[in-house]
Amino acid sequence: MKLINFMGMRRIAYVISIVLAVISIGSLAYKHLNLGLDFTGGTQVEIHYDTAPDVDSVRKTLDDAGYKNVSVQTFGDQSELLVRLQNNFTKNLGETIVQQLSGHGENPNLVRSDFVGAQVGDQLRDQGGLGLLLAVVGIVIYLAIRFQFKFAVGAVVALLHDVLIVLGIFSLFGLEFNLTVMAAILAVLGYSLNDTIVVYDRIRENIQKSRSNDIIRLCNDAINQTLARTIATSGTTVIVLVALLLMGGDMLHNFSIALLLGIVLGTFSSIYVAAALLVLLNLKRSDLISGRRQALDDGMP
Structure with a gap:
């Protein structure tokens, strides 16, 4: 099977992500979200x-x-x-x-x-913000223990990237942001993190099995090895969401849009944000392997 050079296109992906993030921040700052009745009363x-x-x-x-x-x-x-x-x-x-x-x-x-009443909006703003902060802290701790701190940084940036751009698109096009969309955003967090963990786990396995220090090649191999799983998972989910978008009625319209955006962005960020950041953060084989194991692999006594 021919391997796709995903990491070779990472700089183009950086530009795309930065442009989308800047547009999203600008729209949220000036246009704000079109809050639904659940938040405004x-x-x-x-x-x-x-x-x-x-x-x-x-x-x-x-x-x-x-x-x-x-x-x-x-x-x-x-x-x-x-x-x-x-x-x-x-x-x-x-x-x-x-x-x-x-x-x-x-x-x-x-x-x-x-x-x-608008009380639900106030509660969601306060409790939801606190919940999101605690979730991010928990993710950092979990990934730092299971993998390494650089993995935790990449995963958190990928999560923030996906949520920010989904919110930015809703703000830019004036789509109503209500409780169902909020539920979709939380689902996007879970999907994005799961996709990132799958890629990270394969990257770690490749690093531990190989004696190579070429992180770019090891990341490419990991992404290609998980590509079939990613296409199957994302593809079947997209089919369901398209059906909801077309036949779910107005109540599920924005919910479906948010999830569709989240699936696309989550797949993109697991490759070009989470994995590519490992290259920027200068991940090394020694970050995951003890000094004694490194010495044995290099043929030293």
Whole structure:
């Protein structure tokens, strides 16, 4: 089997990663995330129709009526609509919206109208930030013990790379960031770390079995050896996510986009961030093998 020279293209990959990271940071700093109702608070209205309405037409009608940051999604089936808006909750707001949408579909009926508080956003910001910090510290400790500290640095940078770019893309294109997208981001963390660990484990095995100090070649060998596994895992996951994106409805649309981006970025970063950083950090065979073992392998007494 012909080996692909992944490490030979690492400098191009560095440029791509840096450009994407800078764009993401810039977008997050100036445009911020388009936070959903779960984080900002507002009103949630569920409406049932006898026939399925045109969702785009419903959005335009509410937007023309002056409602701000309206989110309209099918809920359950095509005849159920979930309208989320940041307007303050009032007793008759649900009935008012139903009257304004009476021309879309047949017999619109108000199922429920609820106020959604923004407390969940505050809790997620504080507790989620603390949880992410603890997770990163735990990853560093685990990888430093199981592999070596340079591996831990590469894995953490790869994780931050993937999350930053996913958030940046959501910010840049104004995609709504809600609790389902937050769940996708956490799943991206797990996927990216798992893919990185698989590559790292093979790199370590190759270093321990070989007497060569050519880290670039050993990393290339490891990536090629795990390539079939990576393609099978990523490919089957992407197929499922594409099906969710096309047929999962509006509720799962942004969730599917976040996971698709995460799968692509996680596969990319396991090669061109996590593994390539080992080269930049000047990983040596002696970092993983004791001095006595090194001397025996080199033929010294």
